Amino acid sequence: MEEIKTHSSLRTVKWKDNKVVMIDQTKLPNELVYVTYTDYNEVAQAIRTLVVRGAPAIGVSGAFGLALASLQSKAADIKSFLADLETARKILFETRPTAINLKWGLDRIMNLANKKASENVTIEQLQTLIIDESKKIAEDDITTNRSMGNFGSELFSDKDTIMTHCNAGALATVAYGTALGVIRATKDKGKNIKVIATETRPVQQGSRLTVFELKHDGIDVSLIPDTAVGYTMANKLVNKVVVGADRILRTGHVYNKIGTYQVATMAKQHGIPFYVAAPLSTFDMQSNPEDVVIEMRKGTEVTGIGDKKTAPDDVNVINPAFDMTPPELISGIITEKGVAKPPFEESIKKLFENN
Numbered sequence: 596m597e598e599i600k601t602h603s604s605l606r607t608v609k610w611k612d613n614k615v616v617m618i619d620q621t622k623l624p625n626e627l628v629y630v631t632y633t634d635y636n637e638v639a640q641a642i643r644t645l646v647v648r649g650a651p652a653i654g655v656s657g658a659f660g661l662a663l664a665s666l667q668s669k670a671a672d673i674k675s676f677l678a679d680l681e682t683a684r685k686i687l688f689e690t691r692p693t694a695i696n697l698k699w700g701l702d703r704i705m706n707l708a709n710k711k712a713s714e715n716v717t718i719e720q721l722q723t724l725i726i727d728e729s730k731k732i733a734e735d736d737i738t739t740n741r742s743m744g745n746f747g748s749e750l751f752s753d754k755d756t757i758m759t760h761c762n763a764g765a766l767a768t769v770a771y772g773t774a775l776g777v778i779r780a781t782k783d784k785g786k787n788i789k790v791i792a793t794e795t796r797p798v799q800q801g802s803r804l805t806v807f808e809l810k811h812d813g814i815d816v817s818l819i820p821d822t823a824v825g826y827t828m829a830n831k832l833v834n835k836v837v838v839g840a841d842r843i844l845r846t847g848h849v850y851n852k853i854g855t856y857q858v859a860t861m862a863k864q865h866g867i868p869f870y871v872a873a874p875l876s877t878f879d880m881q882s883n884p885e886d887v888v889i890e891m892r893k894g895t896e897v898t899g900i901g902d903k904k905t906a907p908d909d910v911n912v913i914n915p916a917f918d919m920t921p922p923e924l925i926s927g928i929i930t931e932k933g934v935a936k937p938p939f940e941e942s943i944k945k946l947f948e949n950n
């Protein structure tokens with residue numbers, strides 16, 4: 596495997612010279628490859644195929660996709676320009692259904708475009724405004740993660756061993772990360788911590804991405820198969836858990852990578868605090884659990900590892916990408932505005948009141 600010097604200065608996704616540049620995460624950890632897109636359809640395909648993944652990174656990519664669409668539009672008047680943007684919004688929105696940050700990023704651009712369009716701006720002015728807004732969404736993501744890290748680090752102590760599931764790190768955001776941002780901030784405060792990362796089958800975001808990130812930051816990390824969660828908790832090899840989220844309801848129901856519910860249930864069984872770290876853009880204050888669509892992904896993710904087949908071709912596969920962790924299993928939700936504690940309906944409402 597080629598040695599990659601550092602990842603801390605890496606940006607998962609960025610806007611450069613009117614193009615979208617992102618790390619191709621399907622190639623990690625073996626190769627660090629950047630891909631460049633000039634067409635929003637390519638960005639949509641990148642989201643669909645996990646070239647870029649992780650809720651905040653998808654939200655930023657969606658906004659950048661609309662910025663590309665604004666440049667691609669050949670419209671001669673504002674009305675047709677907005678119609679072109681709406682076509683692009685729909686295509687980007689339909690790529691992945693569970694992470695609410697995608698809708699949030701797209702809505703931010705569309706709301707701005709619709710508002711400014713009514714103020715007699717030219718198409719060129721609107722393009723500039725859209726590009727600037729998408730760049731701001733990306734920059735804000737980093738500040739938000741830093742703030743979350745600051746609040747979250749207070750919950751962790753010297754000598755903690757912290758379990759995390761999937762990848763909620765720099766690679767799931769623009770930089771720094773949510774759950775891994777909290778871990779980075781804890782370490783930066785001089786606390787000597789260790790991390791246990793689950794492999795996170797079937798796509799292996801834990802082994803491929805989380806381990807890659809933490810090793811390059813010099814953070815002590817051990818990799819476990821998903822099946823060893825119970826063992827490590829029962830044998831006191833871990834004393835806290837922190838994960839990210841793709842969507843959080845006003846009731847505190849958390850949607851995150853498949854397997855999170857198992858980790859949370861096992862943590863409850865062993866009296867281990869289970870924390871979730873996510874920005875306010877991950878909260879869906881309108882939906883109820885029955886409204887949330889869980890993405891089902893293709894069976895070949897499960898019947899093989901990489902190119903290697905590990906199951907007979909004709910087996911029926913159930914491959915949900917996310918699951919729901921109920922609020923009673925959660926000790927706290929770390930945001931950029933502070934930590935919400937149970938009862939969540941009240942504490943989450945407060946976070947938004949102070950926003």
Ligand code: MRU
Pocket residue numbers: 648649650651694760761762763764767768772773774800838839840841851852853916
């Ligand atoms: O399918 P993925 O890799 O996009 O799923 C990612 C996760 O579930 C992350 O835990 C979540 O998006 C939080 S990322 C800060």
